[in-house]
Amino acid sequence: MAGGDGSSWTRALMASSGVALGHDNGPRHASAEWVEASTQETPLRRLQELASCREIAVREVVARRPDCPMGLLATLAHDARSEVRAGVAGNPRITQAVAEHLVADKDPRVLKALSRNHAIPVGLVQRLASHKKDDVRRVALRQLQERMELGSAAASSTRGGDLPFELRDRVSPAAPWGTSQALRGIESWADVPHGLGRGAPTGA
Secondary structure, three states, rough: HHHHHHHHHHHHHHHHOOOOOOOOOOOOOHHHHHHHHOOOOOOOHHHHHHHOOOHHHHHHHHHOOOOOHHHHHHHHHHHHOHHHHHHHHHHHHHHHHHHHHHOOOHHHHHHHHHHHOOOHHOOOOOOOOOOOOHHHHHHHHHHHHHHHHHHHHHHHHHOOOOOHOOOOOOOOOOOOOOOOHHHHHHHHHHOOOOOOOOOOOOOO
């Protein structure tokens, strides 16, 4: 059973990294280091070593691990390669400080990954929604609209009890800044004229 769970965890990590799988559900042409980095049982000390591996894909998969230590995420957020920084940007364990660092990144892939991460404060998504690059702005605006819809559903649900299971990870109640803060941010964004330009939601 444990082996099956570990295998499923690794396959999910591969899918999030965009790695092509072979018929045996293993990565095609993956190095031994990549396999180590994507294996759930790899010890922390070894992950720390792999985070400085010369192979970009290895650093990227460490950055995407949902159990990646926060210290490693902070280090990898300064990686020279955008693939690695994008992995950090999309990680659900990202801290607010790391997210605030990455919101100033120059690479659209990093910024779009950050926008799609429901663990980051809505205020940072608002900043990205007024970005000068069209593709970054479109993704951020889409995410703000989604958060508004989820926030409305969550606010209605919490009046009657706990959040529905399917909404829990989307509004990120585990985020260190809290669900209530995120919902307040969503509501304030909806109420304030923000002049975001083309593609801005018109409201319902």
